[in-house]
Amino acid sequence: MAQPPPAPTGSNLESLPGGADVELAHVSRIYQVGDGTTLTAVDDISGIFAAGSVNAITGASGSGKSTLLHLIGAIDRPDSGTVVVDGTDLAGLGRRALADYRRSIGFVFQRFNLLPTLTVLANVIAPVIPYRTGYDKKRRALDLLEQVGLGQRARDLPSHLSGGQQQRVAIARALVNEPRLILADEPTGNLDTATGREIVDLLLSLRDGFGVTIVLATHDLLITERCDRSMRLQDGHCVDDATP
Amino acid sequence: MALTNLLRVPGRTLGGVVALAVGVAALTLLLGVTQLFQGAVVGSLLGNVIAVQVRGVDYAAVVITTLLGAAAVADVLYLGIRERATELATLTATGWRPSSLTRLILTEALCVGLLGSALGAGIGLGVVTTLGATPNQLVVPAMLALAAGVVATMVASLLPSRAVRRLPAAIVLAEE
Numbered sequence: 031m032a033q034p035p036p037a038p039t040g041s042n043l044e045s046l047p048g049g050a051d052v053e054l055a056h057v058s059r060i061y062q063v064g065d066g067t068t069l070t071a072v073d074d075i076s077g078i079f080a081a082g083s084v085n086a087i088t089g090a091s092g093s094g095k096s097t098l099l100h101l102i103g104a105i106d107r108p109d110s111g112t113v114v115v116d117g118t119d120l121a122g123l124g125r126r127a128l129a130d131y132r133r134s135i136g137f138v139f140q141r142f143n144l145l146p147t148l149t150v151l152a153n154v155i156a157p158v159i160p161y162r163t164g165y166d167k168k169r170r171a172l173d174l175l176e177q178v179g180l181g182q183r184a185r186d187l188p189s190h191l192s193g194g195q196q197q198r199v200a201i202a203r204a205l206v207n208e209p210r211l212i213l214a215d216e217p218t219g220n221l222d223t224a225t226g227r228e229i230v231d232l233l234l235s236l237r238d239g240f241g242v243t244i245v246l247a248t249h250d251l252l253i254t255e256r257c258d259r260s261m262r263l264q265d266g267h268c269v270d271d272a273t274p
Numbered sequence: 275m276a277l278t279n280l281l282r283v284p285g286r287t288l289g290g291v292v293a294l295a296v297g298v299a300a301l302t303l304l305l306g307v308t309q310l311f312q313g314a315v316v317g318s319l320l321g322n323v324i325a326v327q328v329r330g331v332d333y334a335a336v337v338i339t340t341l342l343g344a345a346a347v348a349d350v351l352y353l354g355i356r357e358r359a360t361e362l363a364t365l366t367a368t369g370w371r372p373s374s375l376t377r378l379i380l381t382e383a384l385c386v387g388l389l390g391s392a393l394g395a396g397i398g399l400g401v402v403t404t405l406g407a408t409p410n411q412l413v414v415p416a417m418l419a420l421a422a423g424v425v426a427t428m429v430a431s432l433l434p435s436r437a438v439r440r441l442p443a444a445i446v447l448a449e450e
Contacts, residue, residue, distance in 0.1 A: 096448055105367050106444035126371060133369025141450060143364040147278045157368035159275065160377070207369060 049081035049243030050116050050135075050210040052102055057111035058266075059097050071097040073266040074111070079259070081210075082241040084234060086254040089263035095247035098263070099213045102245060103137055104128045115211065133157065136204025138233075138246075140216035142196040144188040144203075150175065151184040154202045167206075174202040178232065194225035201232060212236065214246035218253065230256065276381040279354060287386060290343075290350035294390030295397065297340030298423035302398025304328050304336055305415035310407045326405065344426035347386045351379055351434040355441075360450045363443035372439040379438050383431030384424070391423030 059072040072094045079085045087095045100106040101113055104120050113120045115131070123131060144153045154171035163170075175181045178198040180191075188196050197217060204212055214233060218226030230253050236242045246253070254260045262270035280287045307315055307328050314327040355362065362375060395416040402412055 097444075100444045100447065103367060105363075105447065129366075129369055129371040132367060137364075137367045139364070139447070139450075143360060143447075143450070145361050145364075147282055148275070152275075156365065157370070160370060160374035203368065 048210065048241040049083070049237070051081045052079040052211065052243065052245065053112075053114040054078070054098075054102070055112045055114070057098070057101060057108045057113060059094075059101060059106065060109050070266050072101065072108070072263075075261075075263075075266075075268050076111075077261060077268070077271060079243055079245055081243055082237060083258040084237050084244045084256070085246070086257040086260045087245065087247045087263060088249055088251075088254055088260055090249065092265075093263040094266040095263055096215050097266075099215050099245065099247055102211075103135060103213045104131050133161075133207050134209060134211070136201075136207065136209035136212040136242075138197070138200050138204050138212065138214040138217045140219040142188070142193070142200045142220070144196055144199055146188055148187075149184065150180065150186050150188060150191070150199050153188065153199055154206055157203060157206055170206060171202070174205050175199070177205075178202045192225075193221050194228060197221060197225075197229050198232065201229070205236070209242060211243045211245070214244065216247055216249075218248065218250060226250070227252075276378055276385060279358065279378075280382055280385055283354070283357075286350055286353065290347040290386050291390040291393060293346035294340070294343035294387065294423055294427060295394035297336060297343040298391045298394025298419050299397040299401070300336040300394075301340055301422060302395045302412075302416050302419040303401050304332055305418055306398065306402035306407060306412050307405070309415050310402070310411055311405070315405050324405075340423060340426055341430075343390065343423070344387075344430040347383060347390065347427050348430035348434055350386065351383055351431055352437060354382070355379065355434055355438050359441060359446045362438060362441055363446040363450075366441065366443040367447065375438045375441070376435045379435040380428065380431060383427055383435075387424040387427030387431075390427070391420040394423060395420040 054075055054077050057072055057075045058070065061069045061071055063069045075098065087098055089095050097106065101108050120128065120131065145156060148156065151168065151171050154174055155167050158167055172181065172184060175184055178201055180195060180198055183191060183195065188199065191199065212233065217233065218229050221229060233244055233246070234256065237244055248254060260272050261268055307326050316323065316325045365375065398419060399409060399412050399416045403409055
Protein backbone atom coordinates (compact mmCIF):
# COMPACT_ATOMS: atom_id res chain seq x y z
CA MET A 31 0.00 0.00 0.00
CA ALA A 32 1.19 3.50 -0.77
CA GLN A 33 2.54 5.65 2.00
CA PRO A 34 0.26 8.46 3.09
CA PRO A 35 1.12 11.47 0.97
CA PRO A 36 2.94 14.20 2.84
CA ALA A 37 0.87 17.23 3.68
CA PRO A 38 1.51 19.95 1.13
CA THR A 39 3.40 22.95 2.29
CA GLY A 40 1.51 26.18 2.59
CA SER A 41 -1.84 24.48 2.85
CA ASN A 42 -4.07 23.29 5.63
CA LEU A 43 -4.23 19.67 4.60
CA GLU A 44 -2.17 18.68 7.61
CA SER A 45 -5.08 19.91 9.72
CA LEU A 46 -7.82 18.00 7.94
CA PRO A 47 -10.53 17.50 10.52
CA GLY A 48 -10.83 13.77 9.89
CA GLY A 49 -13.63 11.93 8.22
CA ALA A 50 -17.35 12.51 8.07
CA ASP A 51 -20.07 10.22 9.43
CA VAL A 52 -22.68 9.30 6.85
CA GLU A 53 -26.02 7.84 7.88
CA LEU A 54 -28.57 6.57 5.40
CA ALA A 55 -32.06 5.82 6.67
CA HIS A 56 -34.57 4.13 4.35
CA VAL A 57 -33.33 6.04 1.34
CA SER A 58 -35.23 5.57 -1.91
CA ARG A 59 -34.97 7.27 -5.28
CA ILE A 60 -37.54 6.72 -7.99
CA TYR A 61 -37.21 8.11 -11.51
CA GLN A 62 -40.01 8.79 -13.97
CA VAL A 63 -38.95 7.14 -17.21
CA GLY A 64 -41.87 8.18 -19.41
CA ASP A 65 -45.34 6.83 -20.15
CA GLY A 66 -46.05 6.91 -16.44
CA THR A 67 -43.46 4.21 -15.85
CA THR A 68 -41.16 4.50 -12.88
CA LEU A 69 -37.73 3.09 -12.15
CA THR A 70 -36.71 2.52 -8.56
CA ALA A 71 -32.98 3.17 -8.69
CA VAL A 72 -32.46 2.96 -4.93
CA ASP A 73 -34.94 1.19 -2.69
CA ASP A 74 -35.07 1.54 1.09
CA ILE A 75 -31.35 1.54 1.78
CA SER A 76 -30.08 2.12 5.29
CA GLY A 77 -26.60 2.06 6.73
CA ILE A 78 -23.86 4.01 8.41
CA PHE A 79 -20.48 4.83 6.90
CA ALA A 80 -18.32 5.61 9.88
CA ALA A 81 -15.83 8.44 9.94
CA GLY A 82 -12.47 7.42 8.52
CA SER A 83 -13.75 4.20 6.97
CA VAL A 84 -13.40 3.01 3.40
CA ASN A 85 -16.65 1.65 2.05
CA ALA A 86 -17.37 -0.17 -1.18
CA ILE A 87 -20.75 -0.13 -2.85
CA THR A 88 -20.81 -3.03 -5.25
CA GLY A 89 -23.26 -4.45 -7.72
CA ALA A 90 -23.86 -4.82 -11.42
CA SER A 91 -24.39 -1.89 -13.76
CA GLY A 92 -27.77 -0.31 -13.06
CA SER A 93 -27.94 -1.65 -9.54
CA GLY A 94 -28.09 1.84 -8.03
CA LYS A 95 -24.47 2.42 -7.01
CA SER A 96 -24.05 5.75 -8.76
CA THR A 97 -27.47 6.95 -7.66
CA LEU A 98 -26.59 6.22 -4.05
CA LEU A 99 -23.35 8.20 -4.41
CA HIS A 100 -25.26 11.08 -5.98
CA LEU A 101 -27.68 11.06 -3.06
CA ILE A 102 -24.85 11.12 -0.53
CA GLY A 103 -23.14 13.83 -2.55
CA ALA A 104 -26.33 15.93 -2.69
CA ILE A 105 -26.30 16.00 -6.46
CA ASP A 106 -29.70 14.34 -6.25
CA ARG A 107 -32.38 14.22 -3.59
CA PRO A 108 -34.06 11.07 -2.27
CA ASP A 109 -37.80 10.64 -2.74
CA SER A 110 -37.99 9.20 0.75
CA GLY A 111 -35.62 8.55 3.60
CA THR A 112 -32.83 10.68 4.93
CA VAL A 113 -29.15 11.22 4.27
CA VAL A 114 -27.45 12.62 7.35
CA VAL A 115 -23.82 13.72 7.24
CA ASP A 116 -22.16 14.66 10.50
CA GLY A 117 -25.56 15.11 12.08
CA THR A 118 -26.94 17.35 9.31
CA ASP A 119 -29.93 16.09 7.36
CA LEU A 120 -29.27 17.08 3.77
CA ALA A 121 -33.02 17.37 3.13
CA GLY A 122 -33.08 20.44 5.35
CA LEU A 123 -30.49 22.34 3.34
CA GLY A 124 -31.35 25.00 0.77
CA ARG A 125 -29.67 25.28 -2.63
CA ARG A 126 -26.89 27.50 -1.38
CA ALA A 127 -26.21 25.32 1.66
CA LEU A 128 -26.25 22.22 -0.51
CA ALA A 129 -23.62 23.76 -2.77
CA ASP A 130 -21.54 24.55 0.31
CA TYR A 131 -21.96 20.95 1.44
CA ARG A 132 -20.86 19.66 -1.96
CA ARG A 133 -17.84 21.88 -1.65
CA SER A 134 -16.94 20.02 1.55
CA ILE A 135 -16.75 16.67 -0.19
CA GLY A 136 -14.61 15.34 -3.00
CA PHE A 137 -16.05 13.60 -6.05
CA VAL A 138 -14.06 11.27 -8.29
CA PHE A 139 -15.66 10.02 -11.49
CA GLN A 140 -15.10 6.98 -13.65
CA ARG A 141 -14.37 9.08 -16.73
CA PHE A 142 -12.40 11.62 -14.73
CA ASN A 143 -14.64 14.51 -15.94
CA LEU A 144 -11.78 16.93 -16.30
CA LEU A 145 -12.48 20.13 -18.20
CA PRO A 146 -10.71 19.53 -21.52
CA THR A 147 -9.90 23.15 -22.33
CA LEU A 148 -8.33 23.91 -18.97
CA THR A 149 -4.82 23.00 -17.93
CA VAL A 150 -4.20 20.38 -15.30
CA LEU A 151 -3.54 23.14 -12.78
CA ALA A 152 -6.75 24.99 -13.65
CA ASN A 153 -8.70 21.76 -13.38
CA VAL A 154 -7.50 21.26 -9.82
CA ILE A 155 -8.41 24.85 -8.97
CA ALA A 156 -11.79 24.64 -10.77
CA PRO A 157 -13.94 23.84 -7.71
CA VAL A 158 -12.76 26.97 -5.89
CA ILE A 159 -12.63 29.40 -8.80
CA PRO A 160 -15.84 31.22 -7.78
CA TYR A 161 -14.85 31.44 -4.12
CA ARG A 162 -12.56 33.52 -2.01
CA THR A 163 -10.34 31.22 -0.01
CA GLY A 164 -8.03 31.81 2.86
CA TYR A 165 -5.15 30.29 0.95
CA ASP A 166 -3.30 30.68 -2.32
CA LYS A 167 -5.34 28.54 -4.71
CA LYS A 168 -2.54 28.07 -7.21
CA ARG A 169 -0.08 27.10 -4.54
CA ARG A 170 -2.56 24.64 -3.06
CA ALA A 171 -3.21 23.08 -6.46
CA LEU A 172 0.48 22.75 -7.21
CA ASP A 173 1.04 21.10 -3.84
CA LEU A 174 -1.73 18.63 -4.52
CA LEU A 175 -0.35 17.86 -7.96
CA GLU A 176 3.03 17.21 -6.35
CA GLN A 177 1.29 14.84 -3.94
CA VAL A 178 -0.21 12.80 -6.73
CA GLY A 179 3.06 12.80 -8.67
CA LEU A 180 2.06 15.25 -11.41
CA GLY A 181 3.77 18.42 -10.34
CA GLN A 182 5.61 18.60 -13.64
CA ARG A 183 2.44 18.32 -15.71
CA ALA A 184 0.60 21.33 -14.28
CA ARG A 185 0.63 23.27 -17.57
CA ASP A 186 -0.49 20.36 -19.74
CA LEU A 187 -3.98 19.82 -21.02
CA PRO A 188 -5.75 16.70 -19.73
CA SER A 189 -5.76 15.18 -23.21
CA HIS A 190 -1.96 14.94 -23.02
CA LEU A 191 -2.14 12.69 -19.95
CA SER A 192 -2.77 8.97 -19.64
CA GLY A 193 -5.97 7.70 -18.05
CA GLY A 194 -4.23 7.00 -14.76
CA GLN A 195 -2.69 10.46 -14.73
CA GLN A 196 -6.04 12.06 -15.47
CA GLN A 197 -7.58 10.19 -12.57
CA ARG A 198 -4.78 11.44 -10.33
CA VAL A 199 -5.62 14.96 -11.42
CA ALA A 200 -9.26 14.25 -10.59
CA ILE A 201 -8.22 13.08 -7.14
CA ALA A 202 -6.15 16.23 -6.65
CA ARG A 203 -9.22 18.23 -7.68
CA ALA A 204 -11.31 16.31 -5.15
CA LEU A 205 -8.82 17.24 -2.43
CA VAL A 206 -8.61 20.96 -3.14
CA ASN A 207 -11.43 21.73 -0.72
CA GLU A 208 -9.94 19.62 2.08
CA PRO A 209 -12.84 17.17 2.05
CA ARG A 210 -13.89 15.01 4.97
CA LEU A 211 -15.69 12.70 2.59
CA ILE A 212 -14.63 11.39 -0.80
CA LEU A 213 -17.13 9.79 -3.15
CA ALA A 214 -15.60 7.79 -5.98
CA ASP A 215 -17.79 6.41 -8.74
CA GLU A 216 -16.00 3.49 -10.38
CA PRO A 217 -12.65 5.27 -10.04
CA THR A 218 -10.77 2.44 -11.74
CA GLY A 219 -13.43 1.58 -14.30
CA ASN A 220 -11.54 3.13 -17.21
CA LEU A 221 -8.09 2.01 -16.15
CA ASP A 222 -6.00 -1.10 -16.58
CA THR A 223 -5.47 -3.32 -13.55
CA ALA A 224 -2.06 -2.01 -12.52
CA THR A 225 -3.05 1.65 -12.90
CA GLY A 226 -6.31 0.96 -11.11
CA ARG A 227 -4.39 -0.51 -8.21
CA GLU A 228 -2.26 2.63 -8.00
CA ILE A 229 -5.36 4.78 -7.90
CA VAL A 230 -6.86 2.66 -5.12
CA ASP A 231 -3.56 2.87 -3.23
CA LEU A 232 -3.73 6.64 -3.53
CA LEU A 233 -7.32 6.78 -2.30
CA LEU A 234 -6.61 4.47 0.63
CA SER A 235 -3.57 6.50 1.57
CA LEU A 236 -5.87 9.49 2.04
CA ARG A 237 -7.79 7.56 4.65
CA ASP A 238 -4.61 6.32 6.28
CA GLY A 239 -3.02 9.74 6.23
CA PHE A 240 -5.92 12.03 7.00
CA GLY A 241 -8.79 9.89 8.20
CA VAL A 242 -10.99 10.88 5.28
CA THR A 243 -14.16 8.81 4.88
CA ILE A 244 -14.29 7.17 1.47
CA VAL A 245 -17.31 5.68 -0.26
CA LEU A 246 -16.58 4.16 -3.62
CA ALA A 247 -18.74 2.39 -6.15
CA THR A 248 -17.03 -0.54 -7.80
CA HIS A 249 -17.57 -4.00 -9.12
CA ASP A 250 -13.93 -4.93 -8.74
CA LEU A 251 -13.64 -7.60 -6.05
CA LEU A 252 -9.96 -6.83 -5.53
CA ILE A 253 -10.87 -3.31 -4.50
CA THR A 254 -13.75 -4.49 -2.33
CA GLU A 255 -11.43 -6.77 -0.37
CA ARG A 256 -9.33 -3.78 0.62
CA CYS A 257 -12.27 -1.84 1.98
CA ASP A 258 -13.50 -1.81 5.57
CA ARG A 259 -17.00 -2.51 4.48
CA SER A 260 -18.90 -3.68 1.43
CA MET A 261 -22.53 -2.99 0.60
CA ARG A 262 -23.83 -4.97 -2.35
CA LEU A 263 -26.77 -3.62 -4.33
CA GLN A 264 -29.07 -5.44 -6.68
CA ASP A 265 -31.89 -3.68 -8.51
CA GLY A 266 -31.67 -0.86 -6.01
CA HIS A 267 -31.90 -3.10 -2.95
CA CYS A 268 -29.13 -3.76 -0.48
CA VAL A 269 -28.67 -7.52 -0.61
CA ASP A 270 -25.51 -7.79 1.42
CA ASP A 271 -23.75 -5.54 3.90
CA ALA A 272 -20.53 -7.02 5.14
CA THR A 273 -17.04 -6.45 6.39
CA PRO A 274 -14.70 -8.28 4.02
CA MET B 275 -12.89 30.27 -18.08
CA ALA B 276 -15.59 32.16 -20.01
CA LEU B 277 -13.13 33.15 -22.73
CA THR B 278 -11.81 29.60 -22.95
CA ASN B 279 -15.35 28.35 -23.43
CA LEU B 280 -16.04 30.86 -26.19
CA LEU B 281 -12.87 29.93 -28.03
CA ARG B 282 -13.76 26.25 -27.92
CA VAL B 283 -15.88 26.59 -31.08
CA PRO B 284 -14.55 29.84 -32.53
CA GLY B 285 -16.59 29.64 -35.74
CA ARG B 286 -19.84 29.48 -33.84
CA THR B 287 -18.85 32.30 -31.52
CA LEU B 288 -17.83 34.38 -34.52
CA GLY B 289 -21.23 33.72 -36.06
CA GLY B 290 -22.91 35.17 -32.98
CA VAL B 291 -20.58 38.17 -33.02
CA VAL B 292 -21.26 38.89 -36.70
CA ALA B 293 -25.04 38.43 -36.33
CA LEU B 294 -25.08 41.00 -33.56
CA ALA B 295 -22.69 43.32 -35.37
CA VAL B 296 -25.00 43.57 -38.39
CA GLY B 297 -27.87 44.90 -36.29
CA VAL B 298 -25.69 47.25 -34.24
CA ALA B 299 -24.00 48.61 -37.38
CA ALA B 300 -27.37 49.42 -38.92
CA LEU B 301 -28.54 50.99 -35.68
CA THR B 302 -25.41 53.15 -35.51
CA LEU B 303 -26.00 54.25 -39.08
CA LEU B 304 -29.60 55.23 -38.43
CA LEU B 305 -28.84 57.01 -35.19
CA GLY B 306 -25.94 58.85 -36.84
CA VAL B 307 -28.00 59.98 -39.81
CA THR B 308 -30.87 61.01 -37.57
CA GLN B 309 -28.69 63.05 -35.22
CA LEU B 310 -26.33 64.68 -37.69
CA PHE B 311 -28.45 65.07 -40.81
CA GLN B 312 -31.95 65.28 -39.33
CA GLY B 313 -32.87 61.97 -40.91
CA ALA B 314 -31.90 62.58 -44.54
CA VAL B 315 -28.54 62.90 -46.27
CA VAL B 316 -27.13 62.79 -49.77
CA GLY B 317 -23.52 61.79 -50.17
CA SER B 318 -21.15 59.62 -52.12
CA LEU B 319 -20.00 56.13 -51.35
CA LEU B 320 -17.36 54.38 -53.43
CA GLY B 321 -17.82 56.98 -56.18
CA ASN B 322 -21.60 56.63 -56.32
CA VAL B 323 -24.11 59.20 -55.20
CA ILE B 324 -26.39 57.84 -52.51
CA ALA B 325 -29.33 59.27 -50.63
CA VAL B 326 -30.25 58.06 -47.19
CA GLN B 327 -33.56 58.89 -45.58
CA VAL B 328 -34.48 57.41 -42.24
CA ARG B 329 -38.09 56.40 -41.70
CA GLY B 330 -39.86 54.75 -38.83
CA VAL B 331 -39.99 51.46 -40.63
CA ASP B 332 -36.19 51.49 -40.93
CA TYR B 333 -35.88 51.74 -37.18
CA ALA B 334 -38.33 48.88 -36.77
CA ALA B 335 -36.31 46.72 -39.16
CA VAL B 336 -33.05 47.57 -37.44
CA VAL B 337 -34.45 46.87 -33.99
CA ILE B 338 -35.67 43.48 -35.19
CA THR B 339 -32.27 42.76 -36.76
CA THR B 340 -30.51 43.67 -33.53
CA LEU B 341 -32.87 41.48 -31.52
CA LEU B 342 -32.28 38.60 -33.93
CA GLY B 343 -28.54 39.12 -33.47
CA ALA B 344 -28.98 38.97 -29.70
CA ALA B 345 -31.05 35.81 -30.12
CA ALA B 346 -28.25 34.32 -32.20
CA VAL B 347 -25.83 34.99 -29.35
CA ALA B 348 -28.24 33.37 -26.91
CA ASP B 349 -28.38 30.36 -29.22
CA VAL B 350 -24.57 30.17 -29.24
CA LEU B 351 -24.61 30.15 -25.45
CA TYR B 352 -27.40 27.59 -25.28
CA LEU B 353 -25.59 25.20 -27.61
CA GLY B 354 -22.47 25.65 -25.51
CA ILE B 355 -24.39 24.72 -22.37
CA ARG B 356 -25.78 21.59 -24.01
CA GLU B 357 -22.38 20.50 -25.24
CA ARG B 358 -20.72 21.21 -21.90
CA ALA B 359 -23.49 19.72 -19.79
CA THR B 360 -21.20 17.12 -18.24
CA GLU B 361 -18.59 19.73 -17.38
CA LEU B 362 -21.19 22.04 -15.86
CA ALA B 363 -22.67 19.12 -13.90
CA THR B 364 -19.18 18.28 -12.67
CA LEU B 365 -18.71 21.84 -11.47
CA THR B 366 -22.04 21.54 -9.67
CA ALA B 367 -20.88 18.29 -8.06
CA THR B 368 -17.68 19.96 -6.89
CA GLY B 369 -19.53 22.76 -5.16
CA TRP B 370 -20.29 25.50 -7.66
CA ARG B 371 -23.47 27.32 -6.73
CA PRO B 372 -26.15 27.82 -9.39
CA SER B 373 -25.41 31.54 -9.17
CA SER B 374 -21.76 30.87 -10.05
CA LEU B 375 -22.80 28.93 -13.15
CA THR B 376 -25.16 31.75 -14.08
CA ARG B 377 -22.35 34.26 -13.72
CA LEU B 378 -20.17 32.16 -16.02
CA ILE B 379 -22.84 32.14 -18.74
CA LEU B 380 -23.57 35.85 -18.34
CA THR B 381 -19.86 36.59 -18.58
CA GLU B 382 -19.73 34.68 -21.84
CA ALA B 383 -22.75 36.66 -23.03
CA LEU B 384 -21.11 39.94 -22.06
CA CYS B 385 -17.94 39.04 -23.96
CA VAL B 386 -19.82 38.20 -27.16
CA GLY B 387 -22.18 41.15 -26.70
CA LEU B 388 -19.35 43.62 -26.26
CA LEU B 389 -17.34 42.23 -29.15
CA GLY B 390 -20.29 42.11 -31.56
CA SER B 391 -21.61 45.50 -30.53
CA ALA B 392 -18.20 47.16 -30.73
CA LEU B 393 -17.62 45.67 -34.16
CA GLY B 394 -21.05 46.76 -35.33
CA ALA B 395 -20.70 50.26 -33.90
CA GLY B 396 -17.31 50.57 -35.56
CA ILE B 397 -18.67 49.53 -38.94
CA GLY B 398 -21.68 51.83 -38.63
CA LEU B 399 -19.46 54.70 -37.60
CA GLY B 400 -17.25 54.07 -40.62
CA VAL B 401 -20.20 54.17 -43.02
CA VAL B 402 -21.61 57.41 -41.59
CA THR B 403 -18.23 59.14 -41.79
CA THR B 404 -18.23 58.45 -45.52
CA LEU B 405 -21.39 60.57 -45.70
CA GLY B 406 -19.56 63.59 -44.36
CA ALA B 407 -19.63 63.29 -40.59
CA THR B 408 -16.54 63.26 -38.44
CA PRO B 409 -15.99 60.42 -35.98
CA ASN B 410 -16.17 62.86 -33.05
CA GLN B 411 -19.72 63.76 -34.01
CA LEU B 412 -20.71 60.11 -33.94
CA VAL B 413 -19.55 59.17 -30.48
CA VAL B 414 -23.00 59.44 -28.95
CA PRO B 415 -24.89 57.46 -31.64
CA ALA B 416 -22.17 54.80 -31.65
CA MET B 417 -22.21 54.48 -27.87
CA LEU B 418 -26.02 54.31 -27.84
CA ALA B 419 -26.02 51.55 -30.45
CA LEU B 420 -23.27 49.68 -28.61
CA ALA B 421 -25.19 49.88 -25.36
CA ALA B 422 -28.38 48.73 -27.07
CA GLY B 423 -26.55 45.71 -28.52
CA VAL B 424 -25.07 44.73 -25.17
CA VAL B 425 -28.35 45.17 -23.31
CA ALA B 426 -30.27 43.15 -25.93
CA THR B 427 -27.65 40.38 -25.67
CA MET B 428 -27.76 40.28 -21.88
CA VAL B 429 -31.57 40.13 -21.88
CA ALA B 430 -31.56 37.36 -24.48
CA SER B 431 -28.96 35.41 -22.48
CA LEU B 432 -31.27 35.21 -19.48
CA LEU B 433 -32.87 32.15 -21.05
CA PRO B 434 -29.65 30.11 -21.38
CA SER B 435 -28.52 31.27 -17.96
CA ARG B 436 -31.82 29.99 -16.57
CA ALA B 437 -31.24 26.68 -18.36
CA VAL B 438 -27.88 26.24 -16.67
CA ARG B 439 -29.46 26.79 -13.26
CA ARG B 440 -31.88 23.98 -13.98
CA LEU B 441 -29.30 21.56 -15.30
CA PRO B 442 -30.17 18.11 -13.88
CA ALA B 443 -26.66 17.30 -12.69
CA ALA B 444 -27.45 13.80 -11.44
CA ILE B 445 -29.05 12.74 -14.72
CA VAL B 446 -26.28 14.28 -16.80
CA LEU B 447 -23.60 12.54 -14.76
CA ALA B 448 -25.49 9.25 -14.81
CA GLU B 449 -25.76 9.38 -18.59
CA GLU B 450 -22.04 10.05 -18.79
